[in-house]
Amino acid sequence: MTHLAANGGPPIRLQQWPAWPAPAPSALNALNEVLHSGRWAISGPYQGKQSFERRFAEAFAAYHEIAHCVPTASGTASLMVALEACGVGAGDEVIIPGLTWVANASTVAGVNAVPVPVDVDPLTLCLDPAAVERAITPRTAAIVVVHLYSAVADLDALTAIAKRHDVALIEDCAQAHGARFRGRRVGTFGAFGTFSMQHSKVLTSGEGGAVITGDGVLSRRAEHLRADGRTYTAHEPAVGEMELDQTAELMGSNRCLSEFQAAVLLGQLELLDEQNERRRANAALLDDGLGALGIRPQVSSPGTTERTYYEWAGRIEDDEIGQLGVGPIASAVAAELSGAGIYTSYPPMNHNRLYRPASRSRFKAIAGLDLTGYSLPVAEDAGRRVVTVHHSALLGDESDAKDIVRAFEKVFTHHRELRG
Known part of the structure; x- marks a missing residue:
């Protein structure tokens, strides 16, 4: 039986998310x-x-x-x-x-x-x-x-x-x-x-x-x-x-x-502080809900007095789910949520396919631009395990945050369907 929307099952949500960008009244x-x-x-x-x-x-x-x-x-x-x-x-x-x-x-x-x-x-x-x-x-x-x-x-x-x-x-x-x-x-x-x-x-x-x-x-x-x-x-x-x-x-x-x-x-700019406050409130709900599912929320450095949420980010701790790779997980959650902004983390810089200085002649005279030899184990782990939620999905209300948690819970429960 198919459960996941990514495989043709019923999604968690059909309602659209807050539009972004959203123009100021002026x-x-x-x-x-x-x-x-x-x-x-x-x-x-x-x-x-x-x-x-x-x-x-x-x-x-x-x-x-x-x-x-x-x-x-x-x-x-x-x-x-x-x-x-x-x-x-x-x-x-x-x-x-x-x-x-x-x-x-x-x-x-x-x-x-x-x-x-x-x-x-x-x-x-x-x-x-x-x-x-x-x-x-x-x-x-x-x-x-x-x-x-x-x-x-x-x-x-x-x-x-x-x-x-x-x-x-x-x-x-x-x-x-x-x-x-x-x-x-x-x-x-x-x-x-x-x-x-x-x-x-x-x-x-x-x-x-x-x-x-x-x-x-x-x-x-x-x-x-x-x-x-x-x-x-x-x-x-x-x-x-x-x-x-x-x-x-x-x-x-x-x-x-x-x-x-x-x-x-x-x-x-006049809207920024109010929007940031709304994002923080919904991010706190994700910290609790997704944290309970085994996703460790990103933390900020000691001394931080006010966070801004461009993306909520968290590391998938469960090894069995994590071995799937964050890409299939993010895609499956997005399918449950009418295409909400659920993404993978950036790839580590030593394996970033967009960084290709050798493809442009202007960089040929600069030595040391190849980054593939650098060891970046924490960044590499993040590329495999960290999932993010775009800030536009944090501009709604408490029910929107709960939908995101429900979608992750459903995908985690039926993650074996993603193994094909």
Whole structure:
């Protein structure tokens, strides 16, 4: 008899999940204002009003209680800007987590540096400080720490390591908008905090990004790097004139956020805290319900005062179920839930099929880019055992969280059906 929806049985749920992205009530009016403003990008002529890009930069900096924010075209652009603003370049090594999205490695290669993946903590799935310490060499120029899924990395230990070895610490907060460590927003502990506003993120404009910093010199370098070597003029220009000054201080590239994206983000930012609170409440229900089924929830580092749930993550502890591999389990649970966002963890960086620098001629002159020789046992285990639930499924109510638990319980009960 077939029980699982993946095999043609009746699903746990037919009801659809909360839509994501979900536009703020102000989005249409803001987009219409940009549409008729005569300025669709900061590289367009000044029209007598503060740009949406500047408005968002000020709002995002204020949200983090930090002095500077430079919006960018994507999370990848934000990482590249941060690395180059910190002086990272040819011949340098950059320590990255062994468990993260591929852009953390490809971006380092993109600034002609060498990514050095190190293993992660088995409980937080974020950078293991002891592994970072062992990986430091005279060529290390930066450490990129990712606050992964719903955890904040051990910023006490990592900031101390960076200071002791005089290397830049860059926080990748693409999955942690709004999280706090010791009362401060993440992104404010390193030289830079970098953010992605890609479609799936908890703060999104489809694509987009930002860097934040408390250092005025680094901020000015970041402005030049994202706008072809230009920065905002010191004084308000006349209508029709350019608001970007060609200082020639530093050559850059065009990595600017459009006015449409900035307008959307302003409205979305107003909703962020309330949405994060709702996600936390439902994540707590998953901690209890899925924990009782033998899925060990990801934890955050001591010192975390507020978590952000980009994805709820947990490790399947049962060996018999775990031997199936997390892929079939995630697919079977998603089939029970009308296609809810149930996913596997990222693959370990030493086996990530998207990281293929040899496939592009620009990287052939850089030695050390092959990552397959690194040992990352904790990251490899996570790739086999960790399952995640996308934050959109946490925006509902208690009954939605219970449906997720019921779906996992059903799949675990009938997991032998997945063996074919």
